[in-house]
Amino acid sequence: MDITKNFTQLENFGHSLSAPAYLVRPANSEEIYSVFQNAKKMGLKVTARGAGRSYNDAALIGGGIVMDMRGMNAITSWDPSTGLVTAQSGVTLEKLWQTVEPDGWWPPVVSGTMKTTLGGCLSANIHGKNNFKMGTIGEHVVEFTAVLPTGAEITCTPKKNADLFYAMISGMGMLGIFVSITLQMKRIYSGLLSVDALPVQNLHGHLSALLDGAPDHDYIVGWLDCLAGGKSLGRGQIHATRYLHEGEDPNPQETMKLSNQSLPSRIFGVFPKSLLHYFMSPFINNFGTWGVNTAKYIASLRKHTFRQSHAAFHFLLDYIPDWELSYGRGGLIEYQSFLPKETAESAWTEMLKLSHKSGLPPYLGVTKRHRPDKFLLTHAVDGFSLATDFKVTNNNRVKLSRMLQDFDKIVLQAGGRFYFAKNSETTAETTASFYGAETIAKFKKLKKRCDPNGLLESDLYKRIFTD
Template sequence: MLPSSVMFKASPMLLSHLAPLENFGHSLKTVAYLFRPSTTEQIVELFRLAERENLTIGLRGSGRTYGDGALNAGHIVLDIRRMNRILEWNPHTGVIKAEPGVTLQQLWQYVLEDGWWPPVVSGTQFPTLAGALGMNIHGKNNWRAGTLGEHVLAFTALLPNGQEITCTPNENSELFYAIISSAGLLGVFTSLTLKLKRLYSGNVRVSAWAVPNLREMLTDLDQFKNEHDYIVGWLDGLAGGNGLGRGQIHGADYLHADEDPQAARTLRLDYQNLPDTFFGFVPKASLWFLMQFFTNNFGTALVNTAKYAQSRFLEHQKQYIQSLVAFNFLLDYVPGWEKAYGPGGLIQYQSFVPLETANAAWAEMLRLTQRRGLPTSLGVTKRHRPDKFLFTHAVNGYSLAMDFKVTRSNRAKLQQMANEMNEIVLQAGGRFYFAKDSTLTPEAAARYLGPETLQRFAALKAQCDPQERLQTGLYRRVLKPILVTMKQSVSR
C-alpha cells in the first residue's frame, strides 16, 4: 500500500511518469514515477534527476518478484526492459553477453537452435537477466547446477556514484558476489556475460513417482539428487495424519548425444512453444477465470486429492519425454494464473532448511497452517546446495514454497502465522529468499543473515551508494531498520 507519508512532487514532468505498480502476487498496490531507460547514459541522467528531486530509485525487471523487492512507492522506479539486446553470442563456446532486460524466454529462444540452454531457470520464463541475478535465482536443478550467479562470467554495473565497473569472480570479486543477490540495492546491471548449458535434445526424460508423506518426500529428494539433472516435489498442503506432506516427485534428465534421433526438430522453437489451448479447444488465456473456483480450501482439497490419486495410481513410477519448456515453465501454461486468487492476490512463503532439521520443522509448519485454517494452496519442494553470494538463500538442505491466498479478512492472520513460521525456520537453522518474501520482519532477517553478512552489506552500501539512492519497499521494510539499529548500537 502507498504509505500515508508519501508526498507526490508537483513537477509536471515527474507527474507525467506516475504509474500504478504491483508485486507479482497483486497483494501490494503502489504508485511510483516509472521510467523506462534504454541506455546506460539515460540511467546516469535519472540518478541526477533523483538527486535533484531528493527521490530514491528502485530497480525493476519484469516484476516477477512475489513481494516488495521491485517496488518503490512514491519514488522513482526504473523498468530496465527496454535494454534488451543480445550483445555478443558465440555458438561454439556457449558464451553470451546481453543487456540486463533480456528475459529468460528471449535467451532460450535465441540460443536453442544452436544447441544451448540457460543453465538455471526459474519456474517462469518471464524474468529478466538483471532481475534474476538481482535475486540470484535457483532452478529445479539447484543441487546439480547451483544458482544462476554461478554461471556468470562477468557483468558491468553502474553504481549510484556514477562509476561503471566490471566484475568477475576474480576482478572486483567482493562486488561480484554482492551485487548478484543484493536485490538491486548496490548497483545497476548494465550487461551480463553468461556461460550456457550444451544441449543434445530439446526434450528431457521425466520420471514421476508418488510419495506418501513428508519424510519420504525429503528422503527421496536427497536420495535421488545425483541421479537426475532436475528434481522437484509437489506437496499436498491439506493432507493430514499419516499423509502429512504427501505428494509427487519429478526427476528430469537431459538427453545425451545420440539419445534423440529427432534432435533437429526438438531443438526448434515451434516444437518448444507452449500450446494456446488446453485439450485442443479451451483457450489458455481464459483458464485463470475457471481456476478462481479452486483457490479456496474446499477447491484446493478437491484438486489435491485428484492430483495425488493420479500420481499414485496412474503416474507412479512412470517415465515420459517432455519438452524443456513444458518441464521448466509449467506455471506459464496458464497466463495470468495469479489473478485466480482474486483482488487480495497471493503471497508465497518459502523457507530453506538444512537436511537434518527440515522434516521436523516443516511437519510442525504444515500442522500450524492447517490448525489456523490457512493451508497452502500449492506446496513445492526442492533440494539445494549452499553458495557464496552475499544474500544467499540456499542451504545444504531443502526448500518448501507455499502459496497463500490473501483476503481483506485473512491478511493480519497470515502475517501472524508467517511470524510463527519464521520462528520455526530460525530454530531449525533455516533461511529465507527476498524474491519470495513479503512478511519478513527486520528481527527475523537479522537472525538468518547474521552480523557478518549485515556488516559487509552495510560497508558495501556505504561504499557504492552512500546517499542510499537505491531503495525498494523491501529495503525500507527489512534492511534499512537493521542498518539503523546497527548504527545506533555502534554509536552507543
C-alpha cells in the same frame, strides 16, 4: 529525461501489494545515471524493476522512482561454438532460451517462469530445479557491467571487483544497476528431457526421495499436497529429470526446433488458455483445493517415465497465463523457506500443522533440493526448500501475516533461511538473525561505497535492512 511524466500504481506479482511511483524506462547507461541525478535533486529513492515477477515488494518503492529495465533488452553477442552469450539486463529468460536452444544450448539455471529478466534473476540470484547440481545463476555469470548511483560504470567478474561480483549478484538491486551480463550456457543434445514421476506418501518419504533421487538426475522437484494431514502430511509427487545424452534422441534437430518447445496457447487446439484462470478461481479455497489435490495425488500414484520438452518442464507455471489472478482480488503471498536437511522434516511438519490449525493451508506447495553458495546475501542451504502459496483476503490478511511470522520463528530455530524474491513478512530483525552481524555489516559497507547518498531503496530494502 523527464522523471515526473508517468506517476502510476505498481503491484507485486502476487497482486497482494501495491505502491505508487514515478515509472521511467532508461535506454542506456547515461539515462540510468540521469535518473540517479534527478532522484538526488528531488530527494527521491530509486528501485530497478525487471519484469515485476517478484512475489513481494522487491521491485516496489512507494513514492519513489521505479526504473523499468525492459527498455534495455538486446542480446549483443551469441557464440554457438562456446555457449557464451552477452545480453542487456532487460532481456528475459524467454528471449534467452529461444536464442540459444535451436543451437543446442540451454540456460544453466532458470526460474519457474520464463518472463523474468536477467537483471532480476541476478539480483535475486535465482535457483532452478537443479540447484543441488548447478548452483545459482550467479555461478554461471562470466562478467557483468553495472552503473552505480555515483555514475561509475564498473565491470565485475569472479576475480575483478570480486567483492561487488558476489554482493551485487544476490543484492536485490540495492548496490547498482546491471547493464550487460555475460553468461555461460549449458550444452544439450536433445530438445527433450527424460522425467521420472513417482508418488511419495508423506513428508519423510518426500524428503528422502529428493535426497536420494538428486545424485542420479539433473533436476528434481516435488509437488506437495499441503492440505493432506495425519499420516499423509507431506504427500505428493516427485519429478526427477535428466538430460538426454548424445545419441539418445534419434532426431535432435527436430526436437530442438522452437516450434516443438513453445507452450501452446490453446487447450486441445480450441480453448484459449488465457481464460483458464477464471475456471480455476472457484477451486481456490480450502474445499476446492482439497478436491483438486486429492484427485491429483490419486492420478500421480502410477510411477512412470516420460519425455518432455525443456520449456514444458521448466516453465509449467507459464502454461496457464495469469494464473495468479485466480487467487482473487486480495492476491497471493508466496512463502519459501530453506531448511538444512537435518531439520526440514520437523520444521515443515510444525508449519503445515499450524497452517491446518489456523484454517489457512497453502494451496500450492513445491519442494526442491539445494546446496550452499558463496554469494553475500545467499538464501541457499545444504537441504531443501518448500515454496507455499497462500490466498490473501481482507478477512485473513492480519491472521495470515501473524502465522507467517510464526513460520519465520520456526525456520530461524531450525537454522533456515529466507528468499528475498518471495517472502513478504521477513523483518529486519529476522534478517539480522539469519545472516549474522558480520554479513550485514559487510553489505552495508559496500552499500555506502556504491551508493553514498542512499538513493537505491526498495520497499523490501526498508523492510529487511532498516534498523
